[in-house]
Amino acid sequence: MIFNTFIGLKLKKIITQISVFIASITIFFLLIDKNSDKNDKNIEDSEIIYNKNEFNDKLIKKRVRQTAPVIKIKVKSGDTLEKILINSGFENEEIVKLIKETKKKFDPKNLIIGKEITIKYQETDKKSVNSIFIPLEFNKNFYLQKIDNKYVAEISSKKTQIRLVRKKGFISDSLYLSGLRAGVNNKAINEMISIFSFSVDFQRDIWRNDNFEIFYEEEFIKYEKSRKNLGKILFASLDLQSLGSLKLFRFESEKGGIEFFDENGKSAKKLLMKTPIDGARLSSGFGMRKHPILGYNVKHRGVDFAAPTGTPIYAAGDGIIEKKGWNGAYGKYIRIRHANNFKTAYAHLSKFNKLPSGRVKQGKIIGFVGTTGRSTGPHLHYEILKNGKRINPQKLKLPSGRKLKGQELQSFIEQKNVIYRKMDNLGVY
Ligand SMILES: [Zn+2]
Structure with missing residues (x-):
């Protein structure tokens, strides 16, 4: 009996709790529903009004912009911004002003061959530039715009990301060509050749079926993976029938210098190349x-x-x-x-x-x-x-060149181990 009463009490308590809970939830949802109903209506209403005005406005602006004439020019060897503007028929006085403003951000003679320059202009009584867009190195763009009859230049850069690349291969003709075929960035092979140029005669010491390996960083722009920039080379090795195995590791000293050393901390650099x-x-x-x-x-x-x-x-x-x-x-x-x-x-x-x-x-x-x-x-x-x-x-x-000692050797060994760990984690592509 005591037991039953106890259960009865407990049940009663639980039922009360559940009904309070259900009631509050129902009220809560009712409130929300009402609120969201209201909100929806508000949004819908305001959106329609907002859309009508703003959309038309934008469209009109866009139409003006679209009808503004555009010149697109691919940079050829020997081209400068000045030359391009003269050839496009802009007035001398304006060109002087444009070049002066451009020079605040970059040298208008350093255009990159093959890139496309976009010039937007207007033609009322005379031909006058509205804006100039110039793609620069890798992730940078130059943009010049006329604002209130004054030219304002700026350089914008896109965010980049780093990925690690590890490649291995046989040499079937030259290190350069075999590296390219293995998919190594061409700047990375060039750098690899130059750091080995102290100890390797690239005409006589490289034989068919020698091995190479390289491990480096590559910088790229998200969603634009074709645009790449060579980052740091961390490790490079040559396994040669003529000279044996040569391994070089990147070392950044505390003074900020960057050099390559072999496994024992001996510099890749020698007195003579x-x-x-x-x-x-x-x-x-x-x-x-x-x-x-x-x-x-x-x-x-x-x-x-x-x-x-x-x-x-x-x-x-x-x-x-x-x-x-x-x-x-x-x-x-x-x-x-x-x-x-x-x-x-x-x-x-x-x-x-x-x-x-x-x-x-x-x-x-x-x-x-x-x-x-x-x-x-x-x-x-x-x-x-x-x-x-x-x-x-x-x-x-x-x-032999410089050999690392003491504290420097210690930090080299640490950096070398970090490089090895990164390579282990990555495997070979
Ligand atoms: Zn000779």
């Missing part, structure tokens, strides 16, 4: 390295890099240009004096690069490939001299 030329433009190395005139022999005393006329030639190391000019069978010739009694010489150039003084920095362009002097085709003849004697660059043991 083994490939003092744009390695991406070398003719395929295979077979070439067996060619007597292109290899090294006692009579030849140098190495040859076969590349198209005009390919840039770099100073192999820091130094002072001690000879520059015509030198008999060598044709147009440059010789640079470096530290440690080293000298390097470059022959058969098509032309010299204009340089401010006798001192050059490693990697600076000193001239261009040609076939001047006693030469059968465009190539660079490269000599290394030690204590005045020509030596075989292929056999040269160069003093």
Whole structure:
């Protein structure tokens, strides 16, 4: 009985609670319904009125804009904004003002070939610019607009995102072409070649079926994945039959410098470069390295890099240009004096690069490939001299560059491990 009463009480309590709950919910929904009803009506009503006026207004404005004449011009080599405006028939006085305003944001001579410039203008008594739109590098656009008879220029940039790219492959002809075929960004391969140019002779040390790997960041604009920008190269490796396995890791020091080091913290940079030329433009190395005139022999005393006329030639190391000019069978010739009694010489150039003084920095362009002097085709003849004697660059043991120590080595190892972890997480595409 006590038990029954207890249950009865509990049930009563529960039923009361449920009915209160249901009642409040019903009231709540009724209220909401009423409210939303009201709101809907309001929106509908106001929307109709609002639409009518605003829509027509906008349409009228749009019509004016649409009838405003537009010039679209694809930038050709040698074009400047000034040239384009003159050719489009705008008045000189206006062009001067436009160029002056443009210069506040960017150099109107630096247009990108192939991009399309849009000029909107009006033609009342004279032809006058309303706005100019110029696509710039990657995610940036230039926009100039006439507001209250004054020109206002601005540069806008679209938000970008970063993705990691890891690619591996065999070399079937050159690193450059094999990299492109593997889908590596062309700027990334160029950079990879240049960081390996200190220790690798890209004409003789790369053989068929050697391996490469590269890991880098790529910046892109959301929904516009075709527009890409090369970010950081984090890791690059070459597995060569001639030189073995070479791995290089990016290292950002606390001072903000960026350099590449091998697994043990030795700098990729050496006193002299083994490939003092744009390695991406070398003719395929295979077979070439067996060619007597292109290899090294006692009579030849140098190495040859076969590349198209005009390919840039770099100073192999820091130094002072001690000879520059015509030198008999060598044709147009440059010789640079470096530290440690080293000298390097470059022959058969098509032309010299204009340089401010006798001192050059490693990697600076000193001239261009040609076939001047006693030469059968465009190539660079490269000599290394030690204590005045020509030596075989292929056999040269160069003093190694900087080696990381202490705290720097510690932070390099940390960065290297982060790179390895990122690579593990990503796998290979
Ligand atoms: Zn030669």
